[in-house]
Amino acid sequence: MTTTYAKKHVNLLNIIENKKINTQYFILKVQAPHDISNLLPGQFVNILVADTRHAFLRRPISIYDIHPQERTIDLLIQVVGEGTHLLSKLKAGEQVDILYPLGKSFSLLESGKIALLVGGGVGIAPLLFLAKKLYRKGVDVHILLGGKGSNNIIETKNFEKYGKVYIATEDGSQGERGLLTQHSILRKSDFDMIYSCGPDAMMRAVANIAAKHTIECEVSLENMMACGIGSCLCCVTPTKSGHQCVCSDGPVFNTKTLEWNK
């Protein structure tokens, strides 16, 4: 199956809402000037923060959710440095320069299949839209969310709309205690696909578990990006077919194709 991807745009989008979740996370809701119903889960946008000395290039951010009727895109963002800090201060009514949609999507299971989505930290960002799409296709969706403590477990209510949610926290403050990769749900082998996004080490561990159960596994990778559209070759990851661009050949890769140890 080859997916046809939407034309890319670079536009000033209106900010409809900037919702603070806690000190670390916020959701930016922006409105596009045209149809966004062809955006796909796993795709991302590239945001121009502002002309500051510290955030010169755009910041890649996954598509957290879309509302085609309102033409709004939700972005779930964690404050980690100057760029995301400045984004957190944007207000409804202001505008922000966004390049979108970028990258390739997760492949979507067919009706009746069983999916496990595994998200660590802000790695849950591309998974909500995926859960929604899968749920609407009739896939049986299971979602495992993990983090250090309950502060890092956010948006569970939203995920519960589309599937069963499991939680792991390192400090045991919510769900099972321990690393997300130690959660009991990962001992089950009847999934047709595991989708994962989070810290590198976590995704590698999840991929290993999937391989052991011979379950297909797709991960959404990060990398340092300059262009986001496959033109600069800055964001490569080693794969069986050589260096591939995370921004345009990914960010979603089937773990079978990756050469993670190079």
Next chain:
Amino acid sequence: MTTTYAKKHVNLLNIIENKKINTQYFILKVQAPHDISNLLPGQFVNILVADTRHAFLRRPISIYDIHPQERTIDLLIQVVGEGTHLLSKLKAGEQVDILYPLGKSFSLLESGKIALLVGGGVGIAPLLFLAKKLYRKGVDVHILLGGKGSNNIIETKNFEKYGKVYIATEDGSQGERGLLTQHSILRKSDFDMIYSCGPDAMMRAVANIAAKHTIECEVSLENMMACGIGSCLCCVTPTKSGHQCVCSDGPVFNTKTLEWNK
């Protein structure tokens, strides 16, 4: 007479008000954390705009007025580029990083003397505080303001509190028509001092007129500044005693000392 200048500070000052005068001009009122009664007319402050790529260094801005009781400083600013544009967007309640007070002041005439203050465009900025000080000392203050059209003639009400105001506009929309330097008041020769600030060519013309009438003349110069405190030697102007720093030896110079044709 040697003036003793106040200790310099670098501080985040609270913005009390940002008053738009018209599309070009605004007055920023900031509050200092300590006594400012020793600030003098002709002195300036150096404002850190923000960490943008386009405004890396501080922006020098004259002290327009001070209110020692409220510890507030008024800055009259014209939007000319990115830096002043960003300053124009600051709001009451925000803070701004200011280095102050910088530079040497105008010399103040004694009671009973007659002063003419000549300001072109935003060159009126250092003259209001000067007019106020002179007026309070009992000097007879005359103020000539000029600009292209009535849009550039601002704040006359404020100046009228301290002296008689004369106006020249190039398009004749207010006061006498013509260049400020052609205004009839400049044909009078009974001033004890002419103080002037504005475009370079204007100040030179004023200085020539003063010289013809053998009136003392002080001008407030501009120059490209990096430090504002006399440490980088970037802002020099040629004088009879060699290159002097506009920021620390000036910005006010008696025109007798300048070597304007070097």
Next chain:
Amino acid sequence: MNTSKLKLAVKIGNLEFKNPVMTASGTFGYGPEFEDFIDINRLGGIVVKGTTLNAREGNNYPRMAETPSGMLNAVGLQNKGVDVFCNEIYPRIQDYKTNIFVNVSGSTVEEYVKTAERINELEHIPGIELNISCPNVKEGGMAFGTSCPSAVAVTHAVRQVYKKTMVVKLSPNVTNIADIAKAVEAVGADGISLINTLLAMAINAETRRAVLSTTTGGLSGPAIKPIALRMVWQVAQAVKIPIMGMGGIMNSTDAIEFMLAGATAIQIGTANFIDPSVSMKVIDGIEDYMKRHHIQDINSLIGGMLQQ
């Protein structure tokens, strides 16, 4: 003034460009990546990614670091080799109505020559940009561009086999760039292209490691504009052949500054990453500037900086 008659065309060697605005090698892919954003046929020219005789995987990641008003890259000439370019990529782009330049690189003089020979056969490629200045490869690359004899050796050898427009792209990592420009002019370069990236480095204080897998990389973006402008100006005094100027151009004002300093054409690099439609805005901005300053023919701007 009749603005419909604005003349934006410039020439390098015998080759006419409809306007001086080009995109820089390594920052514009091969063109198709930008089709969603701009009308490629409006560009004066494009320089495609550095091409070598054989395929190269380039350097390991991380290959990019952000710096104040700039970025480092350590791509290391990743490309599929000249054959794949000729057989697979060229057919997809040959109908663009703009001057396509291939940026030719290599580890040995022979590799440069063989690659240029192959490109010489392509009807719709009117020129090459000889890249003797890539800081991100272990062998060849920048080494050729940092001494006169080696710059001359490559340029001279390629000139024997390459018959169309050949510009030589210089490294800024040298003591005297004008000397190198004069040397390659003497052996037949049709133009000089400068600057490539400045050798630079970023360290992450928290991890205590270099940010790039290669430790050092090439600095581009507005941070280097003042250096690039100086070098274009110096080279313009030294040579008679035209210059393609680049380094930190973000808008039409920057582009005009390079032309005033002596560039006949300009290339936009890093700015494409920040705004993929920037090249169109630069063309528009140049036209506006010409109208505002009553300039009918853009050629009067080239080297048009007035004396102090």
Next chain:
Amino acid sequence: MNTSKLKLAVKIGNLEFKNPVMTASGTFGYGPEFEDFIDINRLGGIVVKGTTLNAREGNNYPRMAETPSGMLNAVGLQNKGVDVFCNEIYPRIQDYKTNIFVNVSGSTVEEYVKTAERINELEHIPGIELNISCPNVKEGGMAFGTSCPSAVAVTHAVRQVYKKTMVVKLSPNVTNIADIAKAVEAVGADGISLINTLLAMAINAETRRAVLSTTTGGLSGPAIKPIALRMVWQVAQAVKIPIMGMGGIMNSTDAIEFMLAGATAIQIGTANFIDPSVSMKVIDGIEDYMKRHHIQDINSLIGGMLQQ
């Protein structure tokens, strides 16, 4: 870990610095300009304005231009000459409890030697920084720093008359900075100081003129940090003597990066203009970093970049 025992002292030659944080020549006046803002005695050292045998008026104005994340200057070594320094300025600053270095410059080897001889007599000046890298003077200056023979000639000659700590400040406008560093090390430099400003230029597109009276000037500020860091790292591999690193240091993180790259001390230049109290914040920040990373002795950071 006992934080009261943090060791920040470093050594260059036989000279001890209470901490590695210094201020760079030409950006800190002679010190008094900053007394309102900082406790000068807390600094590891200060390098005063470039000093020459005879008084110099420097270049005409404009001498400064702002650039993306940086600035150009064309001051051109304005100073009152070594006699005025010794007789009028020195008495005002000699009691600072910090290492005062005089930045020595000249147009001929003889001028350098004579100036250094005079400074050698000043009891409270423990060292000089030999400036063979000023881009803003017509004769001498940078020319000395761009070739090995001339760099060696000045350094060797001054070494004969100057007996205290002598660091040589190199120009970044060269193809191979490590070669020049090795050359001056061989003739007796106690340390290497780098980088001075990069030769650069700004043009005003509206007036079509160069912004600086001298057309070109020296680029400093965060824009150049990645280049400076690379050069410090290259020189650190090449020489055994200590390095004073600088170029775009704005905060303690930047300072630590330079130390990890191989600098024993660091100098703060342009940042003083943006925040005259920055040097104190850098010292505080280094202490915080050491505590956070459990580093007792700052010397373990020097050249402490880990391998990829």
